[in-house]
Amino acid sequence: xxxxxxxRRPKDPLxxxxxxxxxxxxxxxxxxxxxxxxLATLIKVTYQQAHKYEVGVNRISAARLFQIAExxxxxxxxxxxxxxxxxxFTPPPPHLPLLAALARNFARxxxxxxxxxxxxxxxxxxxxxxxxxxxx
Numbered sequence: 793x794x795x796x797x798x799x800r801r802p803k804d805p806l807x808x809x810x811x812x813x814x815x816x817x818x819x820x821x822x823x824x825x826x827x828x829x830x831l832a833t834l835i836k837v838t839y840q841q842a843h844k845y846e847v848g849v850n851r852i853s854a855a856r857l858f859q860i861a862e863x864x865x866x867x868x869x870x871x872x873x874x875x876x877x878x879x880x881f882t883p884p885p886p887h888l889p890l891l892a893a894l895a896r897n898f899a900r901x902x903x904x905x906x907x908x909x910x911x912x913x914x915x916x917x918x919x920x921x922x923x924x925x926x927x928x
Contacts, residue, residue: 809875811848813857816871818846820864823892834863 821831832842835856844850845860852860861868901907915921 809872810851812875813852813871814846814848816873817852817860817864819888819892820866820870821846822889823895824864825892825896826864831860831863835859 821828828842828846829839832839835842836859837845837856841850845852845856857868857871861870864870898907898910901910
């Protein structure tokens, strides 16, 4: 539909796949503990542009997606994982940033014994069962 002179046509909203890719970029960056500024530097864009890619304000071109994949250490296909055939977008779970922080911090625990203890604490908190109850 043509617009009247002097009026802007509203931008086409991003498609579901574009939003999915943007969310996957953000999730991967956070999983690595990388800031938006660090990603921006690696792909040679401004912080603001990297932010716009992640929140879905701007679409990510194929060439830029390739750069992002290299910077985040994944294959380009990673960003499309989970896209349904009907292109239905499912937003990431709200606890994903906490999960990513937990994974980063868990990887920094120095000994296997300490990591096992953390796993046991989390299992007890998640199930409400203590170690003694599980073994009986």
